[in-house]
Amino acid sequence: MHTSAPLIIANWKSNFSWEQAKNWADSFSRLQSQNHTYIICPPFPLLGAVQGHDFAIGVQDLSPFEAGAYTGAVSPQNLDGLNVTYALLGHSERRMYFAETSHSVAQKVELAFAHGITPIVCVDMEQVSEQSAALSGLSAQQRATLVIAYEPVHSISTFGGKEDPIQVTLQNIEKIKGAFECETVLYGGSVSPDNSLTYLQPESISGLLVGGASLDPKQFAQI
Ligand code: PGA
DSSP states (O other), X not given: OOSSOOEEEEEOTTOOOHHHHHHHHHHHHHHOOTTSEEEEEOOGGGGGGGTTSSSEEEESOOOSSOSSSXXXXXXXXXXXXXXXXXXXXXXXXXXXXXXXXXXXXXXXXXXXXXXXXXXXXXXXXXXXXXXXXXTTTOOHHHHHHOEEEEOOGGGSGGGTOOOOOHHHHHHHHHHHHXXXXXXXXXXXXXXXXXXXXXXXXXXXXXXXXXXXXXXXXXXXXXX
């Protein structure tokens, strides 16, 4: 049994128009289960389209800097009033296509904490030692709040979607908890209504990060 409701995150990546986002939020609100805590992470321009529902809102990235002369970056100040309480940081696509480093992820984590935003740091096993070293300055209280999303790159649907045996996933999650000295580790990579129970049953997995299957509100609600 999980002691708290599993966190189920929708990562829309760069999908949807304003109207599609509004329709998604309206449909999902009618379908969502009361047993999970949902966090919806739309692209920045669509944050306004998902307000006023019974789910939490997250961003998919954050500036490493406070508000100022940083063209194109989105600072915590820009998010004021948009009910953003979580930030996905260091997603493998950010690391791969946008040269995100463990160092810049650590700067973003610090900034998120300073503004009351809960960071959700995404890692593959390859990044665990470097990323945990970059976060070695976190306090015990911050580690208790920090969320890590374990996403093996080869398991992400758009990178092949090859699932590891659950025993391997659970062993890796234990290693991650040890390295980050944190409690809350989610799993992500090709999660769908067909396999979500496999990942939600073990007590050591606190929730799921869902990409492709989060784009359909019905499918997402079935997870
Ligand atoms: P996927 O994406 O569920 O489509 O594999 C997960 C992610 O990249 O966050």
